[in-house]
Each structure stands twice: as structure tokens, then as C-alpha cells.
Amino acid sequence: MISSLLTRAYANAPLMLCLATLGWGGNTIASRLAVGEVSPMMLIFLRWGLVVLIILATHGREMLAAWPIMRQRLLWVAVMGGLGLSVFNGLFYIAGHFTTALNLGIIQSTMPALILMGSFLVFGTRINLRQCIGLIIALVGVVVVISQGSWQQLIVLTFNFGDVLMLIACLFYSGYTLGLRGRPDVSSMVMMGFFAIFAWLATIPMLAIEAYVTGITTPGVNGWLIIAYVAIMPSFLSQVFFMRGVDLIGPGAAGLYTNLVPVYGAILAVLLLSESFQLFHLAALMLVFGGIYLFEIKK
Secondary structure (H helix, E strand, C coil), X not given: CHHHHHHHHHCCHHHHHHHHXXXXXXXXXXXXXXXXXXXXXXXXHHHHHHHHHHHHHHHHHHHHHHHHHHHCCHHHHHHHHHHHHHHHHHHHHHHCCCCCHHHHHHHHXXXXXXXXXXXXXXXXXXXXXXXHHHHHHHHHHHHHHHCCCCHHHHHCCCCCHHHHHHHHHHHHHHHHHHHHHHCCCCCXXXXXXXXXXXXXXXXXXXXXXXXXXXXXXXXXHHHHHHHHHHHHHHHHHHHHHHHHHHHHHCHHHHHHHHHHXXXXXXXXXXXXXXXXXXXXXXXXXXXXXXXXHHHHCCC
């Protein structure tokens, strides 16, 4: 019974993508809790190290069996894991030191559009008027939640060095999402294992730079709890769920679900950080889910 339910859940693209984005929304809370507990690059270094250990322990034999296939795509795996995962996270954390959370959220919400544009340019994916409207509605929902329903905050936005870094980070992850479409014929867990190895390797020079420029903050008990969460959920399960979603409905449609990340982040901030729930949160939820429904509904 349980096995049947899990199988059906794994075949449900919206469920997989909602769970993936929920994990990434929780990562926003974890990043706030990590301030003063562990430095950004140390956090990324340890989270991917734990993911590597988890996957090697559970799927190491499968990864060895898949090595002949993966060896032929080693450069692709290195680019996907190193640039698509680690560099995105690194740029995200660095950008947070130079710009506001509002700017970061608005720029991050451009990823679905970047992914859809990339799908059109690279794969020739057709996008009809209904889907465009759905994308716009979902994007409006994201803007509502990250601007807290205030148009005045949108009017005074300015772009600085941090904004540019965040835009570059979005390009990296959009390229990663598009790259998933051509992944080798191996299981998601095995694929995630190889990605995690190169993601971890990419954090080594990033950690060295942090040690030289600002110094490293090693984690205490609270820091390790945060690292355990980000390693298991956003770094591991969310990536597997997202890959599964891309397999089921393609990168363009799957990318639209990333609009849910700031919405989930707002909800979790209310539940875990005792921030007040306001009307604009409800409005944003309705817009985002309505846009996704309009994009996905069949003729």
C-alpha cells in the first residue's frame, strides 16, 4: 500500500515540483538562521559534502555500475554540478551582502522566464498565449509577496553589484534546468550523486577564497543542525524531486514552479520566525497557483 502510494506520488509532476520548491523555500529560512552560526561558503562546502556521503552510502554501487555511461558525459556532469548547483548558491549568498532581499526575490523570480526563453531558443519549445498569460500571472504573484504588496517599494528599486551577481546566478540555474533535459539514462539518485560530487569539488576554491578574504566561521551545534537540514532537503531531496519533475513535464513547465520558492519562504517565515501573515500573502498564493494552473491546464 505504502509502496503504491509512493510510486504514484513519484509519477505526479506537480507534487514533485511543489515538494522541491518547498525545500528551497525552507532554505531561505535556513540561510537566515545560519547568520553568525556558520559562514556562507563553509555552509555550502559542508552541505554538499554531506550529500555526497549520503548518496555514496545508499547508492554507491549503482553509481559504480553507471560509471561507464557517466564517464562519457563527465564534462557535462562537472558543468551541471559545479556551475549549476554550487556556483548558483555561492553567488546567491554573496549577492545577499550587497543588495536587499526584495531585489534578490524579484531577480530570482525571473528564472521561469529565463528557462522558458532558453527552452524556446535551444529546444524550439512552443509557448502559446494561454501559457504566457499563466506565466505573467504567476510572476505577478511573486512580485506581490516579495514587495509585500507595496508598489512604492517597486518604484524605488535600483540595481547594484549584488543585483548583477544574482542575475548571473539565475542564468546559471536556468542553464542547469535546461541541461537536465539531455541527462543520461540513469536514475535520479545516481545522477544526483555525480552532480553532488562535482558540486562539492567546486566549493573547495570558493571556501579558500572566503578563508582568505573574510575568514571562516566554523559551525557549532546550531550550525550543524542547519547544515543537516540544507544537506538533506534543499540540496538532496529537492534536487531529486526537481529532476523528476523535469523528466515528467519538461524544463519549461517545471521552471514555472520556481515561482513558489519566495511564496513558501514567506509562509515558513510566518510559521517559524513568527512574522505576521498579511493579506498580500494570500493574494500572492492565489496568483501563483492560479498562474501555474493556467499554464498546465490542457485544452
